[in-house]
Amino acid sequence: MKKIFIAGQWKLGGGKAIKSHYPADHSENADISTASSDDIHEAIVAADKAWRNPAWRSALPSEKAAILFKAADLLEQKKTFLAKLQTRDNGKPITETTGLVNSAIATTRYIASSLETLDNELTNQRIQSVLTFTTHEPLGVVAAITPWNSPIASEIQKIVPALAGGNAVILKPAEATSLIALELAAIFEEAGLPAGLFSVLTGKGSVVGEAIVKHPLVQKISFTGSTSTGRHLAHVAAEKLISTSLELGGKSPTIVFEDANIDIAVNGVIYGIFSSSGQACIAGSRLFIHQNIYDQFLDALIKKTKNIIVGDPEDSNTQMGPLISEDHLSTVEHYVNMARDEGGNIVAGGQRLTGDAYDKGAYYAPTIITGLKNDAQVCQEEIFGPVLVVMPFSDEETLVAEANNSIYGLAAGIWTEDYRKAFDMAKRLEAGTIWINTYKKFSIATPFSGHKESGVGKEKGRLGILDYMQTKSIFLNLDEAPNPWCETK
Ligand code: ADP
Numbered sequence: 001m002k003k004i005f006i007a008g009q010w011k012l013g014g015g016k017a018i019k020s021h022y023p024a025d026h027s028e029n030a031d032i033s034t035a036s037s038d039d040i041h042e043a044i045v046a047a048d049k050a051w052r053n054p055a056w057r058s059a060l061p062s063e064k065a066a067i068l069f070k071a072a073d074l075l076e077q078k079k080t081f082l083a084k085l086q087t088r089d090n091g092k093p094i095t096e097t098t099g100l101v102n103s104a105i106a107t108t109r110y111i112a113s114s115l116e117t118l119d120n121e122l123t124n125q126r127i128q129s130v131l132t133f134t135t136h137e138p139l140g141v142v143a144a145i146t147p148w149n150s151p152i153a154s155e156i157q158k159i160v161p162a163l164a165g166g167n168a169v170i171l172k173p174a175e176a177t178s179l180i181a182l183e184l185a186a187i188f189e190e191a192g193l194p195a196g197l198f199s200v201l202t203g204k205g206s207v208v209g210e211a212i213v214k215h216p217l218v219q220k221i222s223f224t225g226s227t228s229t230g231r232h233l234a235h236v237a238a239e240k241l242i243s244t245s246l247e248l249g250g251k252s253p254t255i256v257f258e259d260a261n262i263d264i265a266v267n268g269v270i271y272g273i274f275s276s277s278g279q280a281c282i283a284g285s286r287l288f289i290h291q292n293i294y295d296q297f298l299d300a301l302i303k304k305t306k307n308i309i310v311g312d313p314e315d316s317n318t319q320m321g322p323l324i325s326e327d328h329l330s331t332v333e334h335y336v337n338m339a340r341d342e343g344g345n346i347v348a349g350g351q352r353l354t355g356d357a358y359d360k361g362a363y364y365a366p367t368i369i370t371g372l373k374n375d376a377q378v379c380q381e382e383i384f385g386p387v388l389v390v391m392p393f394s395d396e397e398t399l400v401a402e403a404n405n406s407i408y409g410l411a412a413g414i415w416t417e418d419y420r421k422a423f424d425m426a427k428r429l430e431a432g433t434i435w436i437n438t439y440k441k442f443s444i445a446t447p448f449s450g451h452k453e454s455g456v457g458k459e460k461g462r463l464g465i466l467d468y469m470q471t472k473s474i475f476l477n478l479d480e481a482p483n484p485w486c487e488t489k
Helices: 037-052 061-077 079-090 094-115 151-164 175-190 205-214 227-240 262-278 291-306 326-341 356-360 396-404 419-428 464-468
Strands: 004-006 009-011 018-021 028-032 130-138 141-145 168-172 198-200 218-224 243-247 253-256 286-290 345-348 367-370 387-393 411-415 433-436 469-477
Touching: 004 037, 004 175, 018 175, 028 175, 037 141, 037 168, 037 198, 037 205, 061 079, 061 094, 061 151, 061 175, 079 094, 079 151, 079 175, 094 151, 094 464, 141 151, 141 205, 151 168, 151 175, 151 218, 151 464, 168 175, 168 205, 175 198, 205 218, 205 227, 218 227, 227 243, 253 262, 253 396, 262 291, 262 387, 262 411, 286 291, 286 396, 291 345, 291 367, 291 387, 326 345, 326 367, 326 387, 387 396, 396 419, 411 419, 419 433, 464 469
Parallel strands: 141 168, 141 218, 168 198, 218 243, 253 286, 253 411, 286 387, 367 387, 411 433
Antiparallel strands: 004 009, 004 198, 018 028, 130 469, 345 367
């Protein structure tokens, strides 16, 4: 039974144990204990003490950065192990999980470096006799709640800026991917992070997650996951009047113009939807192709999609692994059946893969659907699987209206050789991230945010640490005379 990390101690949690399974064959990875309500309270009280403790609060930026740099070095030393563990947890191909560990290392080093350049501000001196300046202060205890699809990257993306901002962090990973979160706890412990500043509380979202976010000492919720859970957490935060950062769902459009470089666009569109088996909030799941190249482009797309290597996630040639679980596969099947009912044509995939190793895991074929209108349910709801809907377009006004006709606004892709048109389109699309002639590219230096129901707040960016801080404005009087208001005439 796996112990969990509560306030600097490895302990068996008092909650009901959960299991981690390897999605490729459903074999068991580990039994994991989960946090009880007493464990949750203990971790949060210790976290509250830890961030207030001068050992962390008054540590020099370079002292905090040294711990983060050490953590980055440990992530690097354990890269192969962590990538394999992540693959065992969520079935993502090893090449992708290696990329996620690289991203975690780079994020940690970037944030550690930015700590030294985080300035307070001497604000405009409007009152002659008073010196005014604004400092950045920690928020306190941050609850980081994460999903199962890219945990190592999404967890580090929250933990590191929050710690750098002087906060303590309580991480509640998704049930399916607790193992990687516990390894992160071991890494920060070995890096010398003072006890209490980081705890990992495993367990069910509706029980453990809910108790964490509702705890009175939690001062910020940093969440990545579904829009419905995000909306619920926004309610919790509103009740407590605390801040949130919510990275939610998407149904992102990708647009291929007539003048696009077809080879580049085909590869980009395929990568955008089918990498991670489509289990990505940013998946480019709605494709609009200009009518004049529709047949040619669709043919090329189908041909290449049928060649995608779906299989053993531990094999470095594999492009698509299994879906996370049988339940999730049923959801994907449900949507594809719905597409059939709505009048869609399945031109690639459209069924689970069977035979040999496929029978052991939840493998679903990369699927392309045509013949639906943008207002079909399958074009509006997030499937979170390897399913692409394709629609033709002819005039740009209708295209923009349809691309923006979604409750989501996470990302969009534009494929054209005309950069003036691409830039104009980028300004008109309602999404937090726009990729032009590329897709799914990220940088820790560039903010990531969702428009509309895809999220609230942002993550990353050069000053990303400030998203985990609050300002304090200080007025220092330089006038020696007593306040005249109190002088009686
Ligand atoms: P997904 O469909 O990606 O699993 P969820 O939004 O259900 O998305 O889950 C994302 C994370 O939120 C997981 O760690 C999950 O356990 C957690 N979670 C789910 N419900 C709640 C809740 N009521 N309170 C706090 N965390 C929750």
